[in-house]
Amino acid sequence: MASHSPLRFKNRLFYALLAAGGLVVLMGAYAVHLMEDQGHIITGMNNQIVWGVPHVFAIFMIVAASGVLNVASIGSVFGKTIYKVRAPLAGLLSIALLSGGLTVLMLDLGRPERVIVAATHYNITSVFAWNVLLYTGMFSLVVIYLWTMMERRMNPWSKPAGLAVFAWRFILTTGTGLIFAFLTARQAYGSALLPPMFIVLSFAWGLAVFHVVQTVIYAWNEKTLDPAILQRKKNLLGVFVIGSLYMVATYHMTNLYFAHQTGFERFILLDGGVYPGLFWWGYIVFGNLLPLLLIYVPGLGKTRCVMAASLLAILGGFALLYVFIIGGQAYPLNIFPGYQASSSFGDGQIAAYQPSRYEFMLGFGGLAIAFIITTVSVRVLNFMPQDKPYIAD
Amino acid sequence: MRLLAALMIFLCIPVAWAGQTYTPKLDIGKGGQCVEDPQSMRKNHMHRLKHQRDETVHKGIRDDKYSLKNCIECHASTRDDSVIGRADSFCEGCHRYEAVKIDCFECHSSKRKTVLGKRE
Amino acid sequence: MSDTNVQRRQFLKTSVGAAAVAIAPGMLLFDMAHGKSEAVSSKVRWGMLIDTANCADGCNDCVTACNKENGLSGGLSPTDSQWIRKVELKDMRSGREVSLPMMCQHCEHPPCVDVCPTGASFKRADGIVLVDKHICIGCRYCMMACPYKARSFVHEPLHDQKPDVPRGKGTVESCTMCVHRVDNGQQPACAEACPNKSILFGNLNDPDSEISRKIRTVASTQVRADLGLNTGIRYQGI
Numbered sequence: 001m002a003s004h005s006p007l008r009f010k011n012r013l014f015y016a017l018l019a020a021g022g023l024v025v026l027m028g029a030y031a032v033h034l035m036e037d038q039g040h041i042i043t044g045m046n047n048q049i050v051w052g053v054p055h056v057f058a059i060f061m062i063v064a065a066s067g068v069l070n071v072a073s074i075g076s077v078f079g080k081t082i083y084k085v086r087a088p089l090a091g092l093l094s095i096a097l098l099s100g101g102l103t104v105l106m107l108d109l110g111r112p113e114r115v116i117v118a119a120t121h122y123n124i125t126s127v128f129a130w131n132v133l134l135y136t137g138m139f140s141l142v143v144i145y146l147w148t149m150m151e152r153r154m155n156p157w158s159k160p161a162g163l164a165v166f167a168w169r170f171i172l173t174t175g176t177g178l179i180f181a182f183l184t185a186r187q188a189y190g191s192a193l194l195p196p197m198f199i200v201l202s203f204a205w206g207l208a209v210f211h212v213v214q215t216v217i218y219a220w221n222e223k224t225l226d227p228a229i230l231q232r233k234k235n236l237l238g239v240f241v242i243g244s245l246y247m248v249a250t251y252h253m254t255n256l257y258f259a260h261q262t263g264f265e266r267f268i269l270l271d272g273g274v275y276p277g278l279f280w281w282g283y284i285v286f287g288n289l290l291p292l293l294l295i296y297v298p299g300l301g302k303t304r305c306v307m308a309a310s311l312l313a314i315l316g317g318f319a320l321l322y323v324f325i326i327g328g329q330a331y332p333l334n335i336f337p338g339y340q341a342s343s344s345f346g347d348g349q350i351a352a353y354q355p356s357r358y359e360f361m362l363g364f365g366g367l368a369i370a371f372i373i374t375t376v377s378v379r380v381l382n383f384m385p386q387d388k389p390y391i392a393d
Numbered sequence: 394m395r396l397l398a399a400l401m402i403f404l405c406i407p408v409a410w411a412g413q414t415y416t417p418k419l420d421i422g423k424g425g426q427c428v429e430d431p432q433s434m435r436k437n438h439m440h441r442l443k444h445q446r447d448e449t450v451h452k453g454i455r456d457d458k459y460s461l462k463n464c465i466e467c468h469a470s471t472r473d474d475s476v477i478g479r480a481d482s483f484c485e486g487c488h489r490y491e492a493v494k495i496d497c498f499e500c501h502s503s504k505r506k507t508v509l510g511k512r513e
Numbered sequence: 514m515s516d517t518n519v520q521r522r523q524f525l526k527t528s529v530g531a532a533a534v535a536i537a538p539g540m541l542l543f544d545m546a547h548g549k550s551e552a553v554s555s556k557v558r559w560g561m562l563i564d565t566a567n568c569a570d571g572c573n574d575c576v577t578a579c580n581k582e583n584g585l586s587g588g589l590s591p592t593d594s595q596w597i598r599k600v601e602l603k604d605m606r607s608g609r610e611v612s613l614p615m616m617c618q619h620c621e622h623p624p625c626v627d628v629c630p631t632g633a634s635f636k637r638a639d640g641i642v643l644v645d646k647h648i649c650i651g652c653r654y655c656m657m658a659c660p661y662k663a664r665s666f667v668h669e670p671l672h673d674q675k676p677d678v679p680r681g682k683g684t685v686e687s688c689t690m691c692v693h694r695v696d697n698g699q700q701p702a703c704a705e706a707c708p709n710k711s712i713l714f715g716n717l718n719d720p721d722s723e724i725s726r727k728i729r730t731v732a733s734t735q736v737r738a739d740l741g742l743n744t745g746i747r748y749q750g751i
Contacts, residue, residue, distance in 0.1 A: 039682045041668040046591035050653040050666060110651015110666060110683030117648050121631040128630035128654050182628065185660030185740065333662055335615070335736060336751070339602040343615070344589045345662060347600050352591070448552075450645050453637060453696050455548035462676055500646055500681030502674050 010220070014379060021372040028365015031358040032107045040110065043359050048351030049329045054108040056321045057363030060205065061101030061370060062176060063198055064317070066138070066169040067206020068093045072145070073169075076162025082229050082387065086214070087162070089383045091146045093213060093374060094169075095139065100370030102135055104362055127178045134172045141165050150381070173199045180328075187264040188328025193254060197247040204240035205317045211237065211310035214385070215303060217378060225303065226387055234306045238295040241313060245288050248320065260337070267331050268323060272350070275327035278319045287316010326353055417490040420481045422468040428458050438464075442497075461501055469505040477503045549696055558621075558640040559690055560717040560745035561704065562724050562733060563613060567711035570612040573599055578706030579616075582691060584675040594665035594680075596688040597703055602751065611751055614703065614712070617642055617663040617688035618736060619745035625655035625664065634685075640717075640745050641690045649684040656685060660737050663687045690745075717745065 034042055045052040068090050075084030106115050123129050145165045148158035177195030184190040211233065218225050252269065255261045268275050291309035294300050330351045335341065341348035377383060427434055429441075441459040448454040457463045468483040469476050477485040477498050484503075488495050497503075579597045580587040589595070597616040603609070619642045625634045626642065633649035636642050644655075644664075656664045664687040667680060674680050677693040691701035699705075704712040715724030733747040 039669040040666065041592055046668070047594075047656070047665050048591055048662075050656045110653070110685070111649065112651075114648070114650045117631050117650055121633070121648050123629055123632040125627045126630045126654075128628065128652060132630065179654075183657055185624065185658070185737070329657075333660065335661055336600075336602055337737075338605055339611070339751075340605055341600055341602050343598045343600040345595045345598040345615075346591065347598075347615075347662070446647060450643065450647070451635065451637065453553035453639070453692070454550055455696050456550035457548040460548075465676075499670070500674065500679040500684075502676040502679070504673075504676070506676040 014375070017375060018372065021368045021375065024368035025365050025372065027361045028107075028363075028368065031361035031365065032112070034358060035108075035362075036112065042356060044353050044355040045359070046351075046353070048346045049326060049353040051325055051329065052353065053322075053326075053355040053359035054104050054362050054366075055325055056318060057366050058101045058105040058108070059176065059325070060314075060317055060321055061097045061104070061366060062135070063173060063202045064205040064209050064314075065094045065097035065101060066173045066176075067202030067204070068097065068210050069142070069165055069169045070203050070206055071210050072162060073166040076145075076159055077166050082232065085385045085387060086210075087158075088146060088149050089214065089217075089378075089385060090210060091142050091149070091165075092377050092383055093210060093370075094142050095146075096370040096373035096377075097209065098135065098139060098142075099373060100366040100368075103369055104366035107362060127175060127182055131172075131175045131179065134168075134175045138165075138168055138172050141168050169202075170199065173202045180324075186328065186333060187255075187261050187331060188268075188324070191251065191254065193247070193251050197244075197251055200240070200247045201244045201317065201320075204237070204244040204313055207233075207237050207240055208310040208313040208317075211306060212314070213374060215307045215310075217384060221384060229387065230303065230306060231301070234295050234301055234309070237306070237309065237313070238292060241288055241291055241295075245284075248283070260334070264331050267350070268327050272327060272330070275323050275330070279323045279327075282319025283316045283323065286312050287319055288313075291316070329353075417486045418481055419483055419486045420470045420472070420479070421483055422470055422476075425467065427467075428463070461497060462506060465503065465505055466507065469503070469508075474505045474508045475503045553637055553639040553696075555638040555640075556718060557638075557716050558718040558745065559695060560619065560640065560715065560724060560747065561690075561701075562713040562715075562727055562747045562749065564709075564711040564713070565611050565613045565748055565750035567709040568612050568614065568707075569709060570601065570610065572612075572708065574706045574708055575599075575614050575703035575712065578702040579688070582675075582694075582702035583678045583689075584673070584680065592668040594667060594686060596663075596665070596686070613748060613751065615661065615663070615736075616703075616746070617690070618661050618742070619688075619690060621743035621745070623742065624658040624660065624740075628654045628658040630654065637692075641692050641695070642687075643689055643692065644685055644687065646679065646681060646684040646686070651683040651685065653685060659687075660740055660742070 043052060043054075071083055071090040072087035072094075074080050075082075075087045106112055109115060118129070118132055122132075141161070141164055145158065145161040148154040148161045174195040177198035180189040181191060181194040182189075214225070252265060255265050266272075268279060270276055291312045294305040294309040294312070330353060332341075332346065332348050332350065335347065429437075434441075442461055442464075445456075445459040446461070448456070449460065465476050470479070470482060473479070476483045477495070480486060480489065484495055484497075576595075576597050576599060577587070579585065583596060585594050585596060587593075597614050600613055600615045602611040602613065604611075619636075619640055621636075621640065623634070623636055623642050626636055628634075630652060631648045631650055633645045633647075634642070634655050635645060651666070653666055656662075656666060664685050666685050667682050670682045671680055678689075680686055691699070691703075694701060700714045701712075704714040713724050713727060715722040717725060717728070719725060728747060731749055733749050734751055735742075735744040735747055736751075738744075
């Protein structure tokens, strides 16, 4: 009987985790109920900062949902075996993150009960409306892709399905970037650099999320990842982190080069209160430099280090999005170039934003939805990567 | 057999309930000649209102025969000048009975305009 | 032709005339009582010309009139709606100070309409930009897209709205150019309230309207003209 007890313990642990996740979802639901009842007054969002912490969570999850598919694409499209066996897990994570992110985005609407209107009334010029199609399309495509991989008879179709997913997720992240890129009037946004920046960011964040989940699954099943595979995957993460750092740097550099946007860059990078701190410490140091050290310094780069690097990269992602979304709105719109403006509606002033706990409850509720979908699916279906003895390809 | 009997009894209960004809007693306000006959208004008022709302909001057609304001003008209670708020209010009374949520008055005024104008 | 015939004709003419005179006011009244049953057309484009030279620093009458007309609370917290606001400007080089009212600019190519996922943000044929609150889902993308910060989001449940101006929690709203007044042949509340008559309201598409004539003769600008939105609100003196 003694040999059964670890199994029983794991069983209990599984249900405990599920209950914890459920509790966080319930907290999110409670926050939504209050927001429905009392309005957005209970959040920190206002007429100047119209998108807040829920959007940081939602956009992170949506971007990561697209990026995590990278693992699948390298397998299906480029035919790398060690990635191919990880494709089902990647697809699952994509669906989980997308569900979490979209739930948050939808429940933050002023009129969430009317979300069906987004399907019945469709404005073709709106990037948001395109994204409604892109998200639902991605969802169904990934489901089909998973089906082609997990149902043996459908296996021959997994390559075309993988190709379709590969193309679709590029367009999807482009769409996410375009939400901001089309806001020409605002200094922080309105740049053609944003869609590619979001694509590269998605690579890094998606892979980081994948690493975290994979490490946990291996630990749960008391297996160890082949060091050679770990080596390859951590190097890939390193490359993606460097790539995203490059894109973010380029974005700020181009802003600095446009004379009328130096004021905004000064605000974000130097004297904007919480935003420069979050950018330099949160994103640059903890989100990039530290993970790179953990990955590349000789002697480091073992399982724990890669796990830590991935978690840090995820935190860095949140910090960057906070600075990008909220900092970008906090800096005043330049409605009258050449004039100093003041008014009762925040013209010429830095907008104040104090996120409320309900926003965080909603955001974490979304993360918990992704967590529950992943945990339950990994338990009931076979998403565990099955590696053959490693052969370099 | 017993099961069938039980089922029959269950099926009869709603019929028995429906037998006691309870219809809401409404305060119809000023009342008088409606823009359509009452039966058709009971059945179609929501369609007429929705059609008129799109005409007015998007095209600026302010023909008020089927407008919400016109409904309220006649049907607001003569006591509190409102179509909602009480169990027998013109809109609320019936909507409570039918258990249909009214979405209009979160945004629209439920009061008779002529009274509001006078008060100012 | 006999005399009687002429007389008969005369009689008919007079009685028809009399009948017309008797009926016409009734018809007019009928029309008034039943509102306007014609759709607005693009032959009209409503606009305003705001003379900043006459706009007194510290005068808030247009804002007060707007709040009263549209049932806004007049609160100034960041979550309160402000459809029109007074902006004080100071030229950074010369130090010249200007005061002006700022509201929805009723663009010909409004970014809020482009980005709205459901088409709740729309432009009427006569150029007035509105929100159809029946299909607004409250995503606030229009507020992000508006270069003039003209829009507000209703953060709390509201009560006692004006019958002509429905407003409600969870939807976005902005200056409607007092569409309910304009459709009745009146001026927007702000234009009527301005003590110095510095807000001139009229039809930009009619070359003989006062606003068109004035725009032809004095220098006026559109705010952020570089964006090419062709605003319906023009300013003099900035």
